[in-house]
Every structure is written in structure tokens, then in C-alpha cells.
Amino acid sequence: MPGYLKSALIEAGIPSEKSTVPDKYQERLPTSLTLKYGEQGWDERRIFLDAVQNHLPSDSGGSAFYLRFQTKDGQWHAYNELKDVQDDQIKTIKISDNGRGYDYQNLQFLNSSKEDSDASGKFGEGMKMVAAAALRADIAVEYGSRKWRAVPAIVKHTVDGREINQLVFDVTHYVNEEPPIDDKHYGQSQEVSTTTFSNLTPELIQQFRDATKNVIGVDSKRPEASTSAGDIMHLNGGMLYVRRLLIPGDHRLMNSYHLPHFDIKSRDRSHIDQDDLEHEIAKILSEVKEAHIIRTLLLQIKLSMESGGSNPVESTIEYAPHNKELWKQAFHEAFGENASVMNVTRSGEVSMGQANHVGLKVITMPPRTAATLEAVGVPTYESELKEIVDNMQEVSMEDLTEEELEMIDRLSYIDQFMPYNREADLFIFKTKDENEKSALGLCKQKGKEEKEEIWIRRDQLEAFERAAFVYMHEKTHQNTGGAPDSSSEFRDYLTLVAARLSIDQLSGIKVSSAEGSRHLGLKKAKPKMGMIRLP
Template structure:
């Protein structure tokens, strides 16, 4: 055991920063995401709960029992405590990682303080505990996010996030992790070949987009394996998009539809295509994203008005024949939207 020392780190983040988007769900999802292999440079991520004094994997935990601790951990390279003080992410240029903005650790800690969640970070030879430092700046009372750091002389393999005495509300979010983080979900089926955006490149260091069928029947949009939003679609999608909003609560609609279109055209399994075609004929006016992906999406760059026009697309199955998403007339709602968009455009010009 080496030398120990204690010190404090201040950040420029206040506890009010992005508070509307960061609640208990984000504490859990970003807490786990920081330990995913692509983000930690490791090979494994684990979620463990301490119940009756024993640590058990999340899948083996009993929701009826009291949980004393939640542990998110990985076997990666760890990170320096100094990273807690700055908005910088070494993962920003990594196409595989979920984290890109350097805010996750800090905003999880700030949200934990706001919600009375007792959290601490462990990595390498240190342990960090967040606290709020009151200050008055420019006539405004603020609370600045800070950390106490204890270098304990140990050398931890990987990194760890520990939450003690979690509330029932927080535990409800924890038990939903398998539905929201694909690395911890063993009940989904991939319905496509991996699509990287640059062709079928199995060795490329780019997160592969996938069409998936969830075991619980939900349809969800994931970005790099972590849930972003519910999806009005026939299948769920796990897309390798970059530069989504830092809060990770939605992704650019056109980029999502472009990815779905590419998956359906070139990478979807015959079963997936047949399912989409069946829906196209049984529900021709359905508002599924798979149908929207084949619309003629025209956007006026000056005013941000998007016009959707149904198109026809033919799928070929080789020896299995072909099928098509038929061109259909605009619905009454779509006609009204087009009229409103045209009137708005005329008014602005």
C-alpha cells in the first residue's frame, strides 16, 4: 500500500446545469454507460447489488429485498481523478464509445446531489465523493459541483461507481437497465447484418448499426447500445450515430431515418423485410419509421420545414422473389401539414 493523501477538486458546473434533463434515469443510464467496454477500454461491464450483505449480479437480485449498495464496474484502464474537473473526454474521437462530451461523470454527480443520492467514484488509486460548494457570483447564489479526492495507495483494476442506500424510485430505474442497455440484455435478436455507414466492414472500428427485435416486444431507439427514446417503428434500432445531444434524449430525425433506410435496403434479414412488407399492406397508412424512411424527405434549409412524400420501393430477395412498399396517397393529415407548411413558407417570404 502506497502513500495516501486527500485534496479537493472544483468544477465550473453548477448543480442547476441541465437539471431538467438529468434525473434518476440519467444517473442510472449514464452511470452504466461510463463502464461499457467501448468507453472503459475494458472487456466487461457489471451491475451488482448488495443485498443481505452479499453482492449479487443484477439478474440474480431479488426486487423484493432491500438493496444496500449499487455497483457499476468495469475491467478497463481507469481514468485520472483530474478528469473530474474539466469538460473534456478522451472518448470524443472514438466512434465506438457512448460518451463524447466529457459531461457524463459530472452531470451524474450533480444530479445525484440534487436528488439526495449517495454516490462515489473509484478508479486507479483514488476515491471521489461529490459535494456542493455555495458561492455568490454577480449577485446570484449558486452551488458549484466539487469533489473530495482520497488517494488511498491501492491500484484498482478498472473503475467503479458505487451508490449507497438507494431509494425505491432509484431501484425501479436500476431494475429497468436490461431493457435500456443492450450489453446487459440477453433477450434480443439481431435482424440485420452490421451496418457501419461505409459498407459491410466487420473489422472497421466504427459502431455497427443494427435492426433488432427486443424480447419484451417494445420498440426502442438505442444509440451505441443505450436507450435514447421510445420509437414508433416495427423493429427496434441500435444506431452508431455520433454527435447526438449531450443529454442523449433524442437523435436527429433525418439521420435516424437515413440509417433505417440503409439497413432495410442492404442489411435487413429476409424475415425482417417480409415483416415490414406485411405491415405495409395491412396498415398502409401506418406512421412507422420504416415507412417514413422511404418518403421523399425534402427540407427547406432556411425555415426547417420538412415535406414528406410517400414513395415506392421494391425489395429483392434473390431466389425468394420480391415485394414492395407501395406508393400511397397522402393522408388528410399529411395534406393539411403540407398546406400549413406552404402557408408558413409564404408568410416568411
């Protein structure tokens, strides 16, 4: 119709299409859900976190989400003002975003509008479940987006004699006017979608207060490290976040992590498959570029293993480090330049005393951690021991001094005090390279037809005490069939040898009881029950 004719008709009182459309109208939107749907596990914590989830940038398509609250005086406040306000003064909680918004019909169907792979609500249940849980807890909730607002309600039905509470939404559509804005701070230009709670329970207010702990991005704290696979939030705590939200429970983690892209396959967002979790944590730590984080991780794994508690996830993973030199550097920074690694399952074969005896500092680690460290080039006990043996150079008996040869003869005196003593050839060695690691002595086990060998480093012959210590130590290994230092067999045998030597030496001492007491610096005392009198 020509414009001039349309204007003339309107002036004559003929109604236009615009004037016949109401400024707003309401409709009831039914769902197929009942109030009992998802009843288990939906408390205030789940209500709040799932409501927040819908407003996160990955879900809303926006750049920010907002948390605000209204006090009973009608004033709206930023979240950072919450610490100064008592619970009984809080009237309303609002979560909002500046995203693309969503169609009100999403409230009706179990259908998700989130196509982004990083979006969380793929089952389309979130808003319905939040609404049902809120109604059960007598919490009022209102959803809003674009030009509509909706509140959940209950419609009672009787089916086969049973009462069923159907979840519905009463939707108000704003056509020729804007939806009411109660919070002037942001205004409609910034708040595209909102979830507003009122008639609050103490538990919901507490969840709102805990948002800084339970939702990443509420405060300005930055992660300790970020990788393409996820973030290390804290080097402690054992907390797990998926797509910014805390996943409750004990996940056996030493550190706190954020998995921003992880897809929880279960509708129960409080559960994450353990194999999936280990895979994601392995990816994050394998990509870490900060040496101090790897150093802390290795120290944590070591301490956890020694404490004897449950094995944390980090100690059960075999990593694939992107920067092998960084991991090797971190290991030596944590445990020393001369440290080597050993699988803890082999620690019964070699004790730390035995390792120190051959000049090694051995760090035991869980099997997969040890395998990772070996793969990045950290030396193992076995490789270090081979290096030590390769650095040994035999010294001919003809090249020894008379004093050194006499020392060797004195060592043979000890053999008579060794039970089941087996013959062995004695060799003296020196190190080829003084800058390389070297053992004090070594017992080389041989086959049944070959005589075994005891090796002593030449500088140990400078003092009988040192030479005797090394000789007795290596002969104990030989006579116990190679028992490790940490074994009771090794300790018992060496103790018996020392006791026999001591008795032999003491048997030649003849002193009176008085002389013995004075010699030992003892005061004369009256004998007591259970004491042995000196002869």
C-alpha cells in the same frame, strides 16, 4: 547512492523517500459547475443510463461491464439475483468495467478522454452531470478508477448576493496501499473503474431493475438480425437504442433497432434528428440478409397503411437493397406469386375489383416502398396490365360459332338500358399463352375521332350470365369515361343499368298477390303501417 550506503543510512534511522510518502492522501478538486447545471431532464433514469454509458466497452476500452448490488446484510449479488430481492433490502448499486481506467482530473474539466469514434461521452460532461443530479436527488455516489476514489460535494459561495452551490470532488489517492475492495467477487484485478450509488431512491432502484430493457448487453438476448450499420433487436416494440442505451420517446418505428456507431450530435441524448434516424434505419434494412425479416417488414408496412394511423418511419423510406432478389422473393412470399405492386396514391384510379377483373392481384404500398419494390424487380400493375394486353389475340368473327354469334346479338339488347350509351366496336379475343395472365374483358379508350372498343374473352360467351357481366362492366367503363371500379360514378351507373334491366324483366310478369306470395315462399301477414300492399 550505492545500495550498501543507502541500507546503512536507513538502519541508522535516516528516513528514506519511500517512508516519507503517505499510504494515501486526499485533495479537493473544484469544478466550474454549479448544482443547477443541467438541472432540466436529469432524473434517475438519466442518472443511471449515463453512469452505465461510462462503463460500456466502447467507452471504457474494456471487454465487459458489470452490474451488481449489495443488500443490507452486507452481501454483494450478481444482477441476475435481483428478481428475488425486495427494494427495501437493496443498499448499494455498483456499475463497473475492466477497461483502461481514467485519470481523476477528468472530473474537474469539461474535457472528454474518449478518443474512440464509438465512444459516447464526447462532451466530457457525463460524470459531472451524474454527480450534480445525484446530489440534487440526495443520492450518494462514488467514482473510482486506478488508485483513487472520489465523492462529489457542494461548496457554498455567495456571489453578488446570490448563493451558488459549487460542485467539487473530494478525491482520495492510494499510494502505498490498494483502494479498499468491498466486493470480493471481482476484486481489483477485474474492476478497474467503478460507479457506486447508495442512499438509493425507489426510482433509481427501478431503473436498475429495468436495465435489461434499457441497456443492450445486460442479458444474453441476441438481435433478430445484424448488419454493418446496426441491429434489428425485435420485430416490434418501436424502441431505439444508440450505443447500447435506450433513447426515450416515440420515434414512429414499427420495429426495435440498435445503432451502435451513431453519433448523437446534441448534448440531449434523448433527441435524435428524424432525417438522421431515417437514414440509419434505411441502411440497416437495406443490408438485411434474412427473407423473413423483409417479409415481415412489408406486411407491417401494408397493415400500417391500411389502419390509417401515422406513417411509421419504415414506410417513408426508399431503400437501396443489397440483395434485390431477396426482396422480390420476400414480397411474393408475403402476398403471393401473382401479386404486383402499385403506389397507393394511384389506387383511386384502379380498384381491386377492377384489377381482379383483369386477373391481377394488386398490392398497394406507400410511394417510397412501392418505388423500392419496383426497383428490385417486383412487377407493377402497369407492367402486368401491358403483359395481359400483349397476351390477347383477336378472334375473327368468321371463326366464331353460330351460338357465339347469337350470344353477341343478345348482348346488344343491353345497350338500350344504358344511359348516354356510346357506340363501340365489339371484339372477341383468346389468350396467346394459357399459362400467362389473362383478362375477362377490356375497354380500350380511344381519341375523339375513333370508335372505342369493348373486348370479351371468348370463353365468356359460353354462358349468357358471364358474357353479360363482362359486357356491362366494360360498357360502364366506356360510358363513364373510364371511371375506376371503386368510384361512385362507376357504381351508380352500373346500378342504374341493372335496375333498368330488372324493371324491364319484372314488367312482363303478371301474378296475383296470393300467387306471388306462394311463389316467393312468404306467409300471409296483416299489413302494418309503412308497408306497401301487394296489388
